[in-house]
Amino acid sequence: MIKVRDLSIAIQDQHITQHVNFTIPRGKITSLIGESGSGKSMTVSALLGLLPVDAKVSGSVMYEGRNVLDASVLELERLRKQDVFTIFQDASNSFNPSVKIGRQLYAFSGERVGDTIEVFSKKMQWILDQLGLAWEVVEQYPFQLSGGMLQRCMIACAFYVEPPLLIADEPTSALDMVLQKEFIQLLIRLNKERGTTILLITHDLDIVAEAAHEMAVMQQGTVVETGAVETVFLHPHHIYTKQLLDSRF
Template sequence: MLDIRDLTVRYHSMGRTTDAVNGISLRIDKGSFTGLVGESGSGKSTLMTALLGLLPPGTDVMGQILYKGADIIRMQESEMRDLRWKEISLVPQGAQNSFTPVMKIKRHIEEVLNVHSGKFGEDAEKEVVRLLKDVGLDAGIKERYPHELSGGQKQRAAIALALACYPALLLADEPTTALDVIIQAEILELLSGLRKSKNLSIILVTHDLPLAAMVCDRLVVMKDGIIAETGTPSELVNAPRHPHTKDLVREMFWQRDKKNG
């Protein structure tokens, strides 16, 4: 479905060059749930931006990003506009705070449906209700403003927005940030359920290894722009090979022992 081949993303700033992503190769299969794990500066956000074709002008991009056989890097912007939302969609980091305060939830979703699906009026409103139901929200939520929703409800609404055009690949960038532990687990359970019911491929971007290990069937650990290690959650937690993965696992067990101690 998605085949990243020897991808390098190079930024230029104030006379300096930085390879935010450096020669990585990665394959994402249809229906998979992949956890992209790394600290700030590891390159994971740059990789997501590259997948959406939204890297800033002047960025050097080498390698290939093949989506269903077509190279995203070499697509025209008009082609990328067709790809975004309909094929690849994003739940952005801080999605809870991305809603326009003076717009009702239904209007946020209707705008996406109007522009990308050509649905208006009653058809769009029915679709809003269906999308909210898919993410576990009552139909009445559509008439509320963002400030009237809890953090968990806003995150669910953001996921509904990302699903509005039936994408095949969902990118979820730190979707549990600023949520308490119980709500985090509910959001992860929701994503896992949507993956199965919608036959979605999901890439979960997170700094939190234990969180990714809860739901993902494959983990990809990034460090300084490279892929340090890949494997199943069991493989990486029980037998990590790369020093950075070992550090993440030690931290995971330390936090668990601290909590239980």
């Protein structure tokens, strides 16, 4: 689905990523893993066409045969609206604290795909129920819900929209261990039931082992190893990957 080739990003003459290469295959969960500051988030910004205006970029990010880096503003807006849904690490930052949850869920899902309020209400009520959330949450404000409930609200929107590509950027970092596991299970369910391609950005190898099919390991702005999760875990080649795996125990 997406092929990143020779992606290099520099801001104010500081190299953020250098010659990054990896692939996100359709219908799979691919994990981009690495330490803080390794370039993961900036790579995601390139995928979404959201790089800072002063960024100097080279290489290519091919999505369905089109280089995102060469796309117009209108094409990028259409891509983000129709093809990609993004869940960020702290769901509370994705919601307006002064607007009730129901109105925001509609903006993120029903309105996005052109459904009426009536259609949205019926479909979203069923989805929330499937995710263990009572319909009454739509009358509450974000600050009245826990971090885990807000993340489930975001995943509910992803179930509603059924995007070709879901990007989850450190989505469990603000959750405790129990809620982390619940959220990852929801991502796996979305992939299995809807066939959604997922890019999961994380620094947690246990999450990679549980959820991902493929993985790319980043260190200091470059991808040092890629492959099927089972293969990389059993036979890591790069010393950094070996260090990461050793740190699990």
